[in-house]
Amino acid sequence: MTETQIPDIVVSRLPIYLRALTRLQQEGQHITSSGELGRRLGISSAQIRKDLSHFGEFGKQGTGYQIEFLIKQLRQILKVDHEWSVALVGAGDLGSALARYNGFRNRGFRIELIFDNDPAKIGRELSGYIVQDAALLGTLIPQRGIRLAMIAVPAEAAQFVADELVKAGIKGILSYAPININVPEGVQVQYIDPVVHLQRMTFYC
């Protein structure tokens, strides 16, 4: 396997594979096949094999994949074999829910800084951390070398916050604001907007 450019669409499926494999492992299984995995995910087995083949040969003919090994490989590929610190901006309802969510930890992430610009929230404790003044964002983030951030602020503030985050050295932003954000080259943005997902379904209803 040479160092070719991996298609984005392939990369975007790896976390799904990792999630399903982890599930299988929790269920006590040690070995699986592209067929079984595909059935679970509603994906063809050929696609799974082809996706994985971009990174190496992880399976054994006639047998399938050793789950523990494949998980380890995927974690390495996705660089979540170590923990990433994440900054969270916005400590409202959604931000609080994210801060308290304990599903980040064992999947490679930890919210380590929480910001808000509401004086009523600054200084308060949230899930073991003190909510910091958003004005300190430019200081604290570089100080800790944090590269990932989540935005849970109103749409109006999202672009401003994103700009500040980029200035602070953030390289990846996960935004919950229902608006498109513009960032310079080299910074990635992902969006979560439940309404978009709902609207994708109503078309077919």
Add this chain to the structure above:
Amino acid sequence: MTETQIPDIVVSRLPIYLRALTRLQQEGQHITSSGELGRRLGISSAQIRKDLSHFGEFGKQGTGYQIEFLIKQLRQILKVDHEWSVALVGAGDLGSALARYNGFRNRGFRIELIFDNDPAKIGRELSGYIVQDAALLGTLIPQRGIRLAMIAVPAEAAQFVADELVKAGIKGILSYAPININVPEGVQVQYIDPVVHLQRMTFYC
């Protein structure tokens, strides 16, 4: 334009267009072009024109698109020209945040039923509604003819809840549980898992 099958990938972009157009409208603009929209979204203008062309001719040569008109058309295409009632299962941190989120209303959705199975939560008020016993799900959902649901329960419970929802007549599920759900033909599922999004970014970091 004849009644051909619309590619999923095209449908999945329409909510993004709708969102951006609504934004432009809020900014006071009345007319836009595929070029402007594309620049905002990081999409080529040709793609936007091609996507829209599946549904009709909405623009005017030399001028562009009338925003108000295009919004109306997209709402109609996505069937969000009327409000959809949505059931929410799970009234924990995340469920509560969703229940209180007021971004659903003006985009075509309203949470109208909230369920939980925790006796401590059942009967309590949440965002103007009483949290119902999840055991009543099979009664209340058909009663109100609700077809969409959101799942905000722990991964362990998600498949069970989904099964119940399907039995109750739900046709579209938006799941926040970090697990793949199996549903029968004709029922749609969409997933929101922040970790998946974060992992898609760490690959490139």
Add this chain to the structure above:
DNA sequence: AGACTCATGCTAAAGTTTTCACACATTGCA
């Protein structure tokens, strides 16, 4: 009115992604 600019909708071409189908390795069993 004529010349120019702009931006659509469309066809064709280019590019990307998925599926197919098969050689080959491994396991289990008679």
Add this chain to the structure above:
DNA sequence: TGCAATGTGTGAAAACTTTAGCATGAGTCT
């Protein structure tokens, strides 16, 4: 041991998606 069953990795084909480029209509300016 030989044979059937299973399941990988892959090259080639098929399917799908995006981009390019152009004919055309609509506004604008002189």
